[in-house]
Amino acid sequence: MKSVKNHLSLVVALLSILFSMQVFFIVERSIDAYKVNLSNNYSVIAVSKKELSSDEFKGINKIISNAEELSPDSVIKRLTSDMKSTNVELLKLTLPKFYKLSLTYYPTPQEIKKLRSDLLGSGSITKVEDFSHNHDTVYKLLLLFKKVVALFAIVVLIVTVLLIFKELRIWQYKHNERMTIMGLFGAALWLRSAVLFRLAIVDALVASFLAFGVFMYLSSSAWVAEQFNNIGINVLIFNPIEDFLIILGVAITISILLASLIVLGHKEEA
């Protein structure tokens, strides 16, 4: 019971750090997935004097993934209800070409500006409609969301670190006595601190595996999957190898850092 209590405080603190970190990753991935989603629904209209192929458009700016020519038929129909068909064909030839450009990913406002000037500077394109006002609003909303989540993660981190430091003083006191006694019998520093480092590493492992269990559960949960489906994105909640290694690395680094702080702060009483 006593040994469980010894471990609990650091494990809980580590868990809250690992959780806020992983949640931040998930949000970042969601935003990326959402951006792909947006780019599928976002397109730029370009008007050209002459016919241009999809590849020619790609040559103008790499962000363009596809160009689809818009048929002018519906426009022409309204204009030409009482025109002879030969004249209509003639009119069609003189009309500029309209293209709907799809993009590989959701661009930043700067990238849109660049795309626009690239297109207009290419020669045959005379007009570009990028719906930039619309775009800017959505983009700014996304950035705001990301900032809020990052802020939240940082606040959790700061609060946790403060809690850990408070705990550290108790630890320092607790371990100081044993380390002093070991020192009186000539134990070298590494031996005096071995117990502490073992405790720290065990706690890091426990916290990492707990986090692993929870995130594995979440990533297999139907309810969570449904929430993401509802906003139309597919997000990797937890990569059992890569994400776990990151979690393990962070947990071990933090706990070893804490143990080192205790060892460095160790004062022998004369």
Place this chain on the structure above:
Amino acid sequence: MDNVIIAKDLSLSYSNNETIINKATFSISSGSFVFITGASGSGKSTLLKSLFGALNPKQGSLVVGGVELNGVSRSKLNFLRRHLGIVFQDYKLVKEWSIEKNIMLPLLINGYVKSVALNQVEKLLKHVRLNHQTGKYPFELSGGEQQRVAMARALAHNPILILADEPTGNLDEYSSQLIWNLLEGANNQLKTTVIVVTHHIPKSLNVDYKHFHIEYGSIHEVR
């Protein structure tokens, strides 16, 4: 006979610079049994602390077991301490360790093989009459029993020098007697040098002892 302790013009003080021991010169030969007495606050514990390197000499030279302690390096001090057995008035046992593990500490530090160490601990527990208390923790024992654990720890690694600060200060009669017997035995049988700070020199002791008295910062050899 070699001198295990040689002090020359040794002065001791704490950070407030008040002199506790003033230019003391003395030596203690290997294998002797030494009592240190003095009024409360006279500097007995301070002197003992300097002998195991917990207080660096303010001035002068202090050589213990061939190691100059004035300005000693941490690694040399660790080396010396591995050959000392120290007993404190407040026992200084590790709370979260069983009594066996506490006794094993010097063996662990000196790199004994686990099986040898366990064997040694078993013998020591019998020696200090605590073999019925195995597996217990310090807080489950009386003061006298805790001091016997500390005594077993001090003897575990056959130290060259035992330093004891009022080891029987507030113990029951039985434990006190046992502690004196153990110190006497170590000195008689193993020729271990023993230095004990005490208020009362026990009458029934079967050793030829020396006696230093501390007064006004000076150390006098009484006997």
